[in-house]
Amino acid sequence: MGRPLVFEILEKPATSCFIGICSAIWFYIQKKNIGYSHVGLSYETAIAGHHWRIITSAFSHISILHLVFNMSALWSLGVVEKLGPIGLGMEYYLQYTLVLVVLSGALVLGMYHILIQKFKIEYFRRVTAVGYSCVVFGWMTILSVKQPTSKLHLFGFLSLPISFAPFESLIFTSIIVPQASFIGHLSGIVVGYAIAWGLIHGMNNYWAVSMLGWIVLVSVFSLKRSGAYDFSFLEIESVTDPSLPSVRFVGNGRTLQMSALPATGVELV
Template sequence: MGKPLFHEILQKPATSCIIGLCSVVWFYIQKKNIAYAHVGLSYETAIEGHHWRIITSAFSHISVIHLVFNMSALWSLGVVEQLGHMGLGIKFYLHYTLVLVVLSGILVLGTYHVLIQKYKLDYFRRVTAVGYSCVVFGWMTILSVKQPASKLDLFGFLSLPISFAPFESLIFTSIIVPQASFLGHLSGIIVGYSIAWGLIHGMNNYWAISMLGWIMLVFIFSLKRSGAFDFTFIEIEPVTDPSLPSVGFLVSGDGRTLQMSTLPSGGSELV
């Protein structure tokens, strides 16, 4: 017999919390009838300043099949939390989950940029990625390097050798969920190999907390500036000082004349 579920939850606290968060977000999306285009990540919305979508897209799922696949795989990958003796463990899991969420999203946008600007494939301008797949594929890849003899269990009955799981799952997901982002999954694999091979390393509590702080700041201010959510208590003020002289050009005759004017120093108003 296997271990009781409650006991496994205690052994995988971070994984359990992430699965709970993704499930709650999915339920909220369904209840509020939110379209994937409102929370997903695309090149077009990114260049409009919707940087917060790197986070919302990762934790949002529209299809229940996609949610079940990702969470089932993530539950199996939660074994990373129990491998502290191999240099992994819960701290490693939390630190590099942050890295996978952010870098895989940035890599997806970078790939879209190359395809659009260099190869003129404007189709990718509006392709919208959504789901935790990038992170799931990243952890598959890391585990395939760190512990190649282990297995990946899906849906409780399908077991895959972890050494081949990233690319097997890439094909499998593309078949059962045709709308799944191939580039998103591939980005997770690339970032996963970068972590597993030590190309990305050195994360500790200090860097993780600092990174989380920057993520929160960018998330809030990009929400504010994009107009997606109105934070009335946050004001983004111009950096220009109204008490300083302004410089402008006047067009006269066949040339331009430099003109300086000083605003009254009696005070300023914020509109």
């Protein structure tokens, strides 16, 4: 028999917290009928000053299957918290999760910019990305370099060698899930290798707290400037942009009602 779940949670507290946060946000999105266009990341909204979406898009999911897939992979990758003896551990996990969230989101926008400006592919101007997969793919990559003998367990029965998991998962999700964001997943892999190979290094608790503080300040500032949400304590007036698409969950949460944008306008990350 396996170990009781409570012991697993105690051994992976940070992972358990992130899973709890993503699950709570998914429940809130469902309950409040919030569409992905209100929390997702797109080039168009970033240009409009909605920089806070880099954070909200990472922790938001639009379907239960999307959430379960990402959280199942994240739970398996939580082994990073137990690898303190090889230079990883919980502090490393928290510090570089912050880096992965911010840099992978910024890299996605950078790739969109190149595709739009250099290759004139206007599709990427308004495509909206949501999901935690950038971070998941980043940790897959870091673990594949730092602990290549590990395995990635999905849904409790599927096991992949971690050394091949990033690119296996990249190809698998792109084929099986048409809406899966190839660019988002690739961004997570690129940032993951940059961290694992030491190109991005030097994070400690001081820099992590400082970075978190700047993220909060920039997010609050961009919320005020964009006027995207009517938070009374921020004194923001709600602004509705009719040019932006909207997607809302209807009924039992399994049916999507869309306007102004086809299903291909959302990418799952």
